[in-house]
Every structure is written in structure tokens, then in C-alpha cells.
Amino acid sequence: MRLSSVQHVLQRLHDIIASDTGKMLSGSAEAEVKTLLDELDTQSLPSQLGQEFLNREVTILFADLRGFTAMLANQPADTVIRILNPCLVQMSEIIFKYQGSIDKFMGDSIMALFGAPVRRPDDVQRALACAVEMQMTMDTLNLAHRQQGMPELYMGIGINTGEVLAGTLGSNLYNEYTVIGDEVNLAARIEALSLRGQVLISQSTYERCKDFVDTRGPIDIYLKGKPVPVSLRELIGIPSLGLHVPRQEKRRSHRIQVKLPFGYQIIENGIVFPEMRPGTILDLGYHGALLELECQLPIYCEIKLSLDLPIVAYQARDVYAKILNRKPANGIVRMGSEFTSLPPEANMKIQLFVQLLVFAGQS
Incomplete structure (x- = not known):
């Protein structure tokens, strides 16, 4: 992009903004736009697509909606679109607000980049602020969903920072700017480990922002x-910006002691294994349970539960959960879990079951 081209684009931007708002770009805004155009010019497409990839440090954000698969199975298509589209629109607006770029949409997932194609010194901080605001916005959306009688959705977010290869893949017929490398894969796996409403960040991301954020952890996991x-660390908030992840409040609910038999199946790489294993629920809340099992499971292992709720005469199926921790109990395997996805009716019946037992204990 030659100097004359940059000036031409700047003038066109002036004209468009003036026509839309009645005001011209300020001097500082014009300088920032010119810098952006110059940076994009240095990253123009090579003559042969796919042959020129550059090493650069990028912060990668993956966000995925929890409970979306269950919603697809239980809601009409038009309801799914009415819920999904506004959600993705608002998430996109937040990413652009923090000067990130959307690499791609993958169904109900978003991959966003901070540091590519344009690098800025505060890429990591903006990515983290973006993630917190995304979760705050999901909380607001769910409030509206409850008022309208629509199912709630939760988002899990994973963030990693590292060196990747950045460039354009494809041909003259179709191409896209993207990043590839092990750090991208790690970001995706961190997102897969995140619970609903949670933001997990890698150690490399934390090292670049430890004075900027409040976190919980660290948590060591094997991949x-x-x-x-x-x-990994759980991002709690950004005090200097007054931003806080609202998910902590989701964990607060009535909990009851029970002795409730259930069956579960282990999930690996999205595949539900057919073997149904037995267990007992010792403590149940709206969003999770304390499980007694015959064998120990890895932390962050995913399972699918089936259980009967006798008081409300309901068979809960397709309840998905993640193992969060181990509870020492004199050789007995007890593990804490949090529900990650369940059908709306199952969610309602579990809450009703808990409430009835709470009230029974108070009478």
C-alpha cells in the first residue's frame, strides 16, 4: 500500500465518518488509523499464498457455548437461532471493542486473536479484559433469557499466549489470514477444560499480566x-478496570446431603464411552455434586451422568459434568464435580429436588 494509497483510504474514512456523524476524525484518531494502515501494509498478501508465514507472539482466545448441543436437541430451530445469533453478535462487538480480530466462527465457538494481524504492546491485557466482559455480557443475556422463558447459555473461555506462525492460507479463489502452531492447539485445549462461565489462562499469559489481574490457582493438569x-489459572477479575467475572456467584446454591445412586460414562475427545459405571451422589446442588466412585478419575475428566430423582419422579439423562477436585476420605474415592451441560427440564428438576429437600429439612 503506497503512501498515496494510504492517504486515499484516510480521505475516504474522513468522508464516510463525516457523512455518518457530521464530524471529522480527530488528529490523534487519524494518526492511529494511519499507523494501522501502515502495519497492514507490511503484512500484505504474498504473491503466492501460503508460502510466507511470519513468527510472531499472539494471544489466542477460544470461547465456546456450553449447553448448546443439549439446546439443539430440545428446542425448535427458530428458537436456537434467536438465542445464538444475538449472542455471537454481542461477543463479536466486544472482541472488536478491544481491538481483537476474529479468526473464525466454528458453530457455537469463536477463535479470536490479539497481536495478529496487528500487534500492540497491550495485546495480552486487552484479550483478558475482552474475556471478562464477554462473561459479564453472557450473564446479562441469561437474565433476559430467564425473563423471556428461554434456556440459558454459558460460555467457557481459554486463553494462551505464545509464538505462532501467522499468514494467509488458501488460493486466489478462497483464502484466509490465520495462525497455526502448538500454542494455538494449547489455547483450544485450555478452552475445552474451562467450565461454564469460567475464564482459564495459561502460565505464559499470566506471566505477562500478573500485576494486571486477579486469578485463582495455579492448577497443574496433564495433556x-x-x-x-x-x-493454568482461573481469571477472577481486573481490578484496575472494575471488571469481575460473574461466575463465582453461579456456584452459590443450596446444597443437600443425599445418598443417590447414579450411573456415568467417561468422555474422551468428545466420544462417550459405552460402559456405564456405578457411583453414589453424596452432596447435590444446582450446579454440581460430590461423587463417590469405585475408581479415581483424572481432574477435569468429563463424564455423562444418568440419575433418578425420586421425590420429583424424574429420570435425569444427558447430564454432563467435569471432575474438579478430589476429596480425601480414608481410601474412599470422592470427587467434586460441576455440571457443564444439561437439558433445561433436567436443570429445573434438579433444582426442584434440591429445594424440596431443603424445605423438608427446615420443617
Whole structure:
């Protein structure tokens, strides 16, 4: 993009903004736009697509809607679109607000980049602020859903920072700017480990922003292909910006002690294994349960539960959960879990079951 081209684009932007708002770009805004155009010029497409990829540090954000699969199975298509589209629109607006770029949509998932194609010194901070505001907006959306009698949705977010290859893949018929590399894969796996309403960040991201954020952790997890554990932290908030992840409040609910038999199946790489294993629920709340099992499961293992709720005469199926922690109990395997996805009716019946037992204990 030659100097004359940059000036031409700037003039066109002036004209468009003046026509729409009645005001011209300020001097500082014009300088920022010119810098952006110059940076994009240095990253123009090579003559042969796919042959020129640059190493650069990028912060990658993956966000995925929890409970969407269950909603697809239980809601009409028009209801799904009425819920999904406004959600993705608002998430996109937040990403652009924090000067991120959307790499791609993958169904109910979003991959966003901070540091590509344009680098800025505060890429990590903007990515984290973006993630917190996304979760705050999901909380607001769910409030509207409850008022309209529509199912609630939750989002899990994973963030990683590292060196990737950035460039354009494809041909003259179709091409896209993207990033590839192990750090991208790690970001995706971190997102897969996040619970609903949660933001998990890698150690490399944390090292670049430790004075900027409040976090919980670290949590060491083992991933396939990684010879040593990977440390993750849960992002709680950004005090200097007055931003706080609202998910902590989701964990607060009545909890009841029970002895409720259930069956579960282990999930690996999205595949539900057919073997149904037995267990007992010892403590049940709106959003999770304390499980007694015959064998120990890995932390963050995903399971699918089936259980009967006797007081409300309901068989809860397709209840998905993640193992969060182990509870020492003199050789007995007890593990804390949080529900990650369940049909709306199952959610309602579990809450009703808990409430009835709470009231029975108070009488």
C-alpha cells in the first residue's frame, strides 16, 4: 500500500465518518488509523499464498457455548437461532471493542486473536479484559433469557499466549489470514477444560499480566503430548478496570446431603464411552455434586451422568459434568464435580429436588 494509497483510504474514512456523524476524525484518531494502515501494509498478501508465514507472539482466545448441543436437541430451530445469533453478535462487538480480530466462527465457538494481524504492546491485557466482559455480557443475556422463558447459555473461555506462525492460507479463489502452531492447539485445549462461565489462562499469559489481574490457582493438569504438567489459572477479575467475572456467584446454591445412586460414562475427545459405571451422589446442588466412585478419575475428566430423582419422579439423562477436585476420605474415592451441560427440564428438576429437600429439612 503506497503512501498515496494510504492517504486515499484516510480521505475516504474522513468522508464516510463525516457523512455518518457530521464530524471529522480527530488528529490523534487519524494518526492511529494511519499507523494501522501502515502495519497492514507490511503484512500484505504474498504473491503466492501460503508460502510466507511470519513468527510472531499472539494471544489466542477460544470461547465456546456450553449447553448448546443439549439446546439443539430440545428446542425448535427458530428458537436456537434467536438465542445464538444475538449472542455471537454481542461477543463479536466486544472482541472488536478491544481491538481483537476474529479468526473464525466454528458453530457455537469463536477463535479470536490479539497481536495478529496487528500487534500492540497491550495485546495480552486487552484479550483478558475482552474475556471478562464477554462473561459479564453472557450473564446479562441469561437474565433476559430467564425473563423471556428461554434456556440459558454459558460460555467457557481459554486463553494462551505464545509464538505462532501467522499468514494467509488458501488460493486466489478462497483464502484466509490465520495462525497455526502448538500454542494455538494449547489455547483450544485450555478452552475445552474451562467450565461454564469460567475464564482459564495459561502460565505464559499470566506471566505477562500478573500485576494486571486477579486469578485463582495455579492448577497443574496433564495433556496428551506434553511431557510435563501445564499450569493454568482461573481469571477472577481486573481490578484496575472494575471488571469481575460473574461466575463465582453461579456456584452459590443450596446444597443437600443425599445418598443417590447414579450411573456415568467417561468422555474422551468428545466420544462417550459405552460402559456405564456405578457411583453414589453424596452432596447435590444446582450446579454440581460430590461423587463417590469405585475408581479415581483424572481432574477435569468429563463424564455423562444418568440419575433418578425420586421425590420429583424424574429420570435425569444427558447430564454432563467435569471432575474438579478430589476429596480425601480414608481410601474412599470422592470427587467434586460441576455440571457443564444439561437439558433445561433436567436443570429445573434438579433444582426442584434440591429445594424440596431443603424445605423438608427446615420443617
